[in-house]
Amino acid sequence: MSASFRAPVGTHDVLAPQSALWEGLIATFADFAYRYGFTLALTPMFEEIGVFNRGIGEHSDVATKEMYVFQDRGERTYALRPEGTASVVRAFVQHQPTTPYKAWYVTPAFRYERPQAGRYRQHHQLGVEAIGSDDPALDVEVITLAWRFYQALGLTRIRLLLNSMGHVECRARYVAVLRAHLEEHRSQLCDEHATTWSQNPLRVLDCKRDACIGVINDGPLLPDFLCADCAAHFAAVRSALSDLGIDSTLEPRLVRGFDYYTRTTFEFVADALGNAQNAIGGGGRYDGLSEQLGGKPVGGVGFGSGIERLLLAREAEGLTGNLINRTIDIFVVDTTGDDVATVLVDDLRARGYAVERGFDGRSMKSQMKVADRSGAALALLVGPQEVAADEITIRELRSDDFDRAQLRVARDELWTVLRERLNK
RNA sequence: GUGGGCGUAGCUCAGUUGGUUAGAGCGCCAGGUUGUGGUCCUGGAGGCCGCGGGUUCGACCCCCGUCGCUCACCCCA
DSSP states (O other): OOOSOOOOTTOOOOOTTHHHHHHHHHHHHHHHHHHTTOEEOOOOSEEEHHHHHHHHOTTSHIIIIIOOEEEOTTOOEEEEOSSSHHHHHHHHHHHOOSSSEEEEEEEEEEOOSOOBTTBOSEEEEEEEEEESOOOHHHHHHHHHHHHHHHHHTTOOSEEEEEEEOOOHHHHHHHHHHHHHHHHHTGGGSOHHHHHHTTTOHHHHHHOOSHHHHHHHHTSOOGGGGOOHHHHHHHHHHHHHHHHTTOOOEEOTTOOOSOTTOEEEEEEEEETTOOSSOOEEEEEEEOTTHHHHTTSOSOOEEEEEEEHHHHHHHHHHTTOOOOSSOOOOSEEEEESSOSHHHHHHHHHHHHTTOOEEEOOTTOOHHHHHHHHHHHTOSEEEEEOHHHHHHTEEEEEESSOOOHHHHEEEEEGGGHHHHHHHHHOO
C-alpha cells in the first residue's frame, strides 16, 4: 500500500485485463479511419504554447488554468497538448499536404484540473481531422465516422447534438445581440456569470444553472443569425445526416469550449452515463484555425472522443465483451528444463499461435495451474517421456470430456492435430 | 481553485467504550505417493493499521496537520 512512487494525481496505469479493451477500441477505430480514407498522423505531445492558446482561445478555461506549461532547458515555453486538433493543424500548416488532408490520431491529452469520475489530468483521445476544404460532405463524413464507430462499440444510448456557430461575421453579429441581451438581464444571471458575462458571452450559453438558463431561453439563438452561405452549409449537413438515418438534435445553445469552432459544431452524449461527464466526443469546423497558425485560410473539420469515457459508457450500458481477442491459444508446460520446449514454443509462434509457457522450473502441477489461469485452450506437455519418444502430450483445458481431454501425438503430427483442435 | 466521504495484507473488508502477539475471505506460493489445471484439504509468505506530530500509563481506535484516493461544483473528453 505504501509504494514509494505512484502514478501522478489524475493519471492511471492501464494494465491487463483492462488494457485489452483499449487495444480493441483503438484497433477498431484505426480500422474505421482506414476505411473512411484517413491516414495516421503522429505529432509531438507538446508544442510551443502559442499553438494551443491561439487556437483554443487565450481566455478559455483550458488555456488560462488547465494547461501543463513548462520551459525546457533552452527556455522555450511549451505546453503538453490539452486536445488533439491544434497539433494536427499545425502539422498541416508546416508540411502543406494535398487537400483535403484527412488524418486520424490517438493521443494522451493533458489538463490540470481536479480529477473526478470520467475526468483526469491525463486522458486519451482518438479522433480525425479533415483539413483544407469547406465541403459540408466532410462535416458529414466526420460525424458519420464517429457515429458508426460508436455503433460498432455496441453503444446504443448516444445522442448527437448539433449546432452551427456560423463563420466569423455571423458569430460577431450574434455575440453583439447576445451581449446586449445579457446586459439587459444581467441581474438575473447566476453569481458567476453576473460578473463574467461580458468577457465571453458564449460561455453563458453553457451554464447549467437555472438562473442563466432562464435568461438564455428567451434570448437570441445562434442559428437565427447565420448568413445565407452558413445557413446553406448547415442545411446541407443536416439533410445528409437525415438521409443517412443518423438522428440529431438541433441544440442552439451548444457552444463548445474552444474558440476556434465555426459553422458546424456537435457533441455526442452518452445517456447511460449519469454524471456530468457524459460527453463522449465532440467536434466541429474550425475554418479560421489554419490561418491563425500561420497557414492558408482554409477550412477544416474534425472530432475527438475520449477513450476513458467511451469505456465508461460501454460499461454503463452493460457491454462487457472484448473488442479484440487477447486470450492465448497454447500453454507449453515443460519439466525437462532443456531446449526442446523452447524450440517448440518458437515453432508454434512462428506458425501464428499465441503461446505462453512455464518458467522458473516449476513443478508440473504448478505449471498446469498457471496454464489454466492463462486462459489457453490447450496445454502442451513436454516432459522426459515425451522427449524420449519424440512426442507431445496435448491436454484440453476447457473440456470436461475426459475422452477428449488428453492425448499423445508424434511430434510431426502435432500441427495437424492443433489445426483441428484450435481451428486455426 | 472550493466542498463532502474515505485511507488496516496484492484485492474486498472486520477490528469490541483506546488495553498489550492486528484478523477473515479471495488471490499468491508450497505440499496432499509415483509427471497433470479447474473442486477439496493442509501449511506458508505477505501489514512501521498512508505519513508526521499531540493527548494518554497505553493509540489501528481520540485530536491537529499533511499526503493520497474518491465524489461533487466549475469546465471538459
